[in-house]
Amino acid sequence: MARAPCGPLRRQHARTLWYDRPKYVFMEFCVEDSTDVRVLLEDHRVVFSCKNGDGVELYNEIEFYAKVNSKDSQDKRSGRSVTCFVRKWKEKVAWPRLTKEDVKPVWLSVDYDNWRDWEGDEEVELAQVEHYAELLQKVSPKGPPPAMDDLDDDSDDANGTSSGL
Template sequence: MSVSGETDYSQPAKTQWYDRKNYVFVEFCVEDSKDVDVTIEKFRLVFSCKSADNLELYNNIELYSKVEPNDSRHKRSDRSITLFMRKVDGKKAWPRLTKEKTKNAWLVVDFDNWRDWHDDDQQMIDLEHYSNMLKDLKDTGPPPTMDDLDDESLDSI
């Protein structure tokens, strides 16, 4: 055992994360996990468990920004442990999960679920603009009759 109480052979679990307006989602990719322990604090996330082959996994993550521990949850499945943590400041996007800018080999962005939520706002504005354009087009009156076109003029095309 090390001084901190962790076993010397513990390693971090492979972790994916993505950002939304009000929540940050974190997924620890551990199949058939046992002895799962999750602690969510205002600026820190601590995760530990044992894998199916009894390898001890441990992650201690200093978070990029403040979360609300009492409004954050986690769920264990056969394939992973998923957390959602409510951001205290939902108006700000998180460019990374960790406080430090260092790259961690065990931590990746979940691009399948990632969305730039500023784009969501722009998409809604664009959709509303497009809807208004269609409405304006609809109100222009009946379509032209095109009576001035004869069969001979179409043959020359």
């Protein structure tokens, strides 16, 4: 049986998780023991490349859904991944997806552990305050506090002595 010639390994995509916040979009490129890490962050895209612990070259290029502020963004490398904190150009605008194209690559997933539906949080908070105010209005008035004049200041203790301080 003939063997195929050994050639250079083909590039693969790094598994990527992302989630959205009012000011930032977070991306995590999941690569353990990465080396030769390069992150090129531009206003409309990110290019990520590295080698994993087995020497396989990983490469991802993502055209962003919307413009970002590449100068106010950063990345952080750990032993298990490379995380990018990408500052949105327009804050408080939710991104329905990370990519410009409405096609989800198989290597890209939402990070449901960190995902939060923050859009409309102010409305939810305002509704909770209004609900609390309504509850306070529904509470029946209790009237004046009870009179405390029936308490005896000079009560005797078990030894028959006055307990005044």
